[in-house]
Amino acid sequence: MxxxxxxxxxxxxxxxxxxxxxxxxxxxxxxxxxxxxxxxxxxxxxxxxxxxxxxxxxxxxxxxxxxxxxxxxxVALMAQSDLLMPWLDVLGNVTLGARLRGQRADEARAREVLARVGLTEHAEKKPHALSGGQRQRAALARTLMEDxxxxxxxxxxxxxxxxxxxxxxxxxxxxxxxxxxxxxxxxxxxxxxxxxxxxxxxxxxxxxxxxxxxxxxxxxxxxxxxxxxxxxxxxxxxxx
Amino acid sequence: MTRALRITGVAVLAVLLWQALVTFTGLPRFILPGPLLVAETLWTSRALIAEHALVTSAEVLAGLGIGAVLGFGSAILLAASPLARTVLRPMLVFSQAVPVFALAPILTLWLGYGLWSKIAMALLIIYFPVTSAFFDALMRTPGDWLGLARVMGAGPSRVMWRIRVPAALPGFASGLRLAAVYAPIGAIIGEWVGASKGLGYLMLLANGRAKIDLMFAALIVLAVLTLALHAAVDAGCRRLLAARES
Missing domain, CATH: 3.40.50.300 (P-loop containing nucleotide triphosphate hydrolases)
Structure with a gap:
């Protein structure tokens, strides 16, 4: 597109x-x-x-x-608040869009995107275990994932x-x-x-x-x- | 550990006060039996009390389980459908204006003297708190989350199950905690109105035969069961929410 x-x-x-x-x-x-x-x-x-x-x-x-x-x-949206769902880990949050549309979440691509924002090691963490900067990077990854x-x-x-x-x-x-x-x-x-x-x-x-x-x-x-x-x-x- | 100690301390103090009240007022044992006598009765009548406690427990657990499921479903229906809100919510609120206790004789008439009229009482008494706590939480989903979901192209049912319900689980948990305390009240009232089993029935029976010590023993067992149920529900809710967040 x-x-x-x-x-x-x-x-x-x-x-x-x-x-x-x-x-x-x-x-x-x-x-x-x-x-x-x-x-x-x-x-x-x-x-x-x-x-x-x-x-x-x-x-x-x-x-x-x-x-x-x-x-x-x-359109993809990224706001001041990271809008991460506290009950999903980073990977779950990054693939939220796909699951909300009833599509299969592409985990391999999600991990690729996480690598690009430098969150590879934090993929399985819940948002509350991340720093403010990491949370915003997770939000950026979610935005990129929407492509x-x-x-x-x-x-x-x-x-x-x-x-x-x-x-x-x-x-x-x-x-x-x-x-x-x-x-x-x-x-x-x-x-x-x-x-x-x-x-x-x-x-x-x-x-x-x-x-x-x-x-x-x-x-x-x-x-x-x-x-x-x-x-x-x-x-x-x-x-x- | 310190918490357990504190609770034990408070219990011991209460028993001492109770004994002091009996000793200093000189009330006869058929008005206020002392803790020792009640403990003795509790022990000697343990088989009888256990038999009735089992029946009451079954009523409470069934009422709690069915009420929780119905409350969960109703809250989601109300939150999902504006039509349901317009039609059902006024009915729900109006139904709360009818004292549930006043319904007990009718329920006994309809459902008989067995378990079901008591289960229905327990269910009726907890249905509203569970529904309204969960419904309120469902309606408080942060608007920004809903906006994000909309931009992502989510349909309403997926938004409900993937965002609104998980976000509202703490509200459902607080409804359940209240329900754990209310459900035994419903079952006991049901038993008072008409039953041949259960702690409520046993208390009435003991009262009628001036066995106040047995009545107190049953009362204590009921209180302990209620506390245990509340603690179990609370622990279950905590674990559920912790598993969700950590």
Whole structure:
């Protein structure tokens, strides 16, 4: 499946209150788009609409793939909370999707994916026996196992410590390459490292900010990354 | 170990208080028999008490087992189907407004004097706590888990069996723990209303013949059985949940 571009435009309201919009959001095919903005600006709502989850949202507009085909079965989701089932071991969690669809779980592939995220030795452990970083890696493995062309990330690294976060960013950038990624974050440093495209979302609407030339994941200590991070933060502070 | 010691300590203290009450109030033995007399009766009438205790135990266990299965099934049905919720939930709540004790004579009329009217009483008394504890837990599945399952393309029945039920098992366990304490109450009330066997029947019989020591002995056996049942159910639930998580 070639990854499609994502397109969302409209006004979203919850219980009569405007959450965002009118705005138009485009995430180019096969690229990593960061949706950066302060809390409460409706970033996650936009992501949920694309995932087909916004039941609570009254949405006037459309959230779909740019190729016109439905996004169902083409999307994988990774959130801030790892959403691992505490009663399943890592392998069980990684293969959960297959079993939820009534398919046979491909254990060999699951172990391959676990090896790629560095969890080979933890395959038989339950989530509570893992560290925060390992749990997020298990969640990433589950996302990879789904093998969907579109990946929606909702602040997946924001609960991790700085070192673990930087490692997870590198790993995710490497493993999700070539897919259409929409990454919701409130962290300017993260957006500066990861985005091919960076959309700044504020109450005023969306603003496209051109990132440095270097391909993501950009080194966290490179002067261009740092100055761009500063610029993003400045924009975040100035736009209301 | 310390816990066992503490429990033994409390039991010894209770017996001493009981003896003190008998000694200092000078109550006659047909009103309040002392612990020694009750212990003696417990020993001399052990065959009689055991025979009746066995019947009550069978009633309680059958009521608990059937009630747990029915409660499990009902909670899943209610959680799975909005229609069932609309139709059945008001009925369930209304049924709780009828004191279960008041139903005992009717159950005896319908099911006779044998085991089944007592099993039905035990079942009725535990059905609601089991159903409602499990149902509440089923309705509290974290929304994010359900969202993830939906994005993964899961159908409602697989979401129920693979996510909602395992996530709600602790709720089912707390319902079962309550049920272990309630079920004997149901069986005893059933026996009071009409029976020819069981600890409840034995207590009424002893009361009628002013054998208060035998009544107390039966009461103590009943209490011990209830505690043992609760401890067994609790241990079973703990093991189940631990096996699920570790």
């Amino acid at each position: 070639t990854p499609p571009a994502l397109h969302l435009s409209g006004i979203a309201r919850i219980g009569g209150m405007r959450i965002f919009g009118p705005l138009t959001l485009e995430a180019p095919a096969g690229r990593w788009t960061c949706l950066l903005g302060p809390s409460g600006v409706g970033k996650s709502t936009a992501l949920r609409l694309l995932a087909g989850l916004g039941d609570e949202v009254a949405f006037e507009g459309g959230a779909q793939a740019a190729d016109g085909l439905p996004l169902t079965d083409r 969907r062309p579109v990946v929606l990330l909702d602040e997946p690294f924001s609960a991790l410590d700085a070192r673990t976060r930087a490692r997870m960013q590198d790993l995710a950038a490497e493993l999700l390459e070539g897919r259409t990624v929409l990454h919701v974050t409130h962290d300017a440093a993260e957006a500066a490292r990861l985005g091919h495209r960076i959309l700044l979302m504020t109450d005023a609407g969306l603003q496209d900010v051109t990132p440095p030339e270097a391909a993501p994941p950009r080194p966290y200590d490179a002067p261009e990354t740092l100055s761009f991070q500063g610029r993003l933060l400045r924009l975040l502070m100035e736009t209301q």
